[in-house]
Amino acid sequence: QVQLAESGGGLVQAGGSLRLSCTASGHTFSRDAMAWFRQVPGKEREFVAGIVGNAITRYLDSVKTRFTISRDSAKNTVTLQMNGLKPDDTATYYCAARTSEVLSFSSRLYDYWGQGTQVTVSS
Numbered sequence: 001q002v003q004l005a006e007s008g009g010g011l012v013q014a015g016g017s018l019r020l021s022c023t024a025s026g027h028t029f030s031r032d033a034m035a036w037f038r039q040v041p042g043k044e045r046e047f048v049a050g051i052v053g054n055a056i057t058r059y060l061d062s063v064k065t066r067f068t069i070s071r072d073s074a075k076n077t078v079t080l081q082m083n084g085l086k087p088d089d090t091a092t093y094y095c096a097a098r099t100s101e102v103l104s105f106s107s108r109l110y111d112y113w114g115q116g117t118q119v120t121v122s123s
Contacts, residue, residue, distance in 0.1 A: 002026040002112045004095045009117030012085055016121070020080040022095030022114055030073040033103045035110065036080045038091035038119075045094065047105040049080060058103055063089070085121045092116040 008020040020036065035050035049059045049069040057069050066084040071077070078095065094117075096110035104110070 002097075004097060004112055004114035006093070006095050006114040006117040009093060009119045011120045011122065014086055014121055014123050016085050017081070017083045018085065018119060020082065020093055020095075020117060020119075022078045022080075024076045024078075024097060024112075027097075027099070027112075028073075028076055029078075029097050029099075030076075031101055032097060032099055033101065033110075034071065034078045034095070034097045035103070036069065036078075037094045037096055037107055038089075039094065039116075040091045045107040046091075047107070048093070050103045050105075051078060052101050052103045056103065058105070082119070085119075087121045087123045089119060090121050091119060093119050 003025050031053045036048045037045045039045040051057050051069045068081045095114035097112045098110045
């Protein structure tokens with residue numbers, strides 16, 4: 001049974017940083033696409049960042065100069081480093097994975113999801 005366990009959310013002031021981690025168990029996602037999405041109440045889940053292998057990454061335009069996604073294949077873990085946080089980044093952040101080496105921006109194409117971790121940025 002595949003599980004994704006997230007950690008690292010919390011409350012931070014605008015301009016601050018947080019680091020989210022997602023550790024997978026039950027399957028080794030060494031090169032498969034993994035991504036972070038976020039969602040606020042009443043809105044669709046939004047792609048934030050994704051990675052395939054260790055070098056192919058994609059970002060939402062509004063975060064690309066502030067967030068960095070990385071992967072530790074030995075630990076089956078993907079990390080999202082978030083710097084320069086803004087109140088608009090407030091959301092529940094979800095880790096997602098799919099058994100494919102094709103990165104997708106669509107939440108519907110991901111097979112596995114974490115439980116979500118809350119990120120709140122105060123102004």
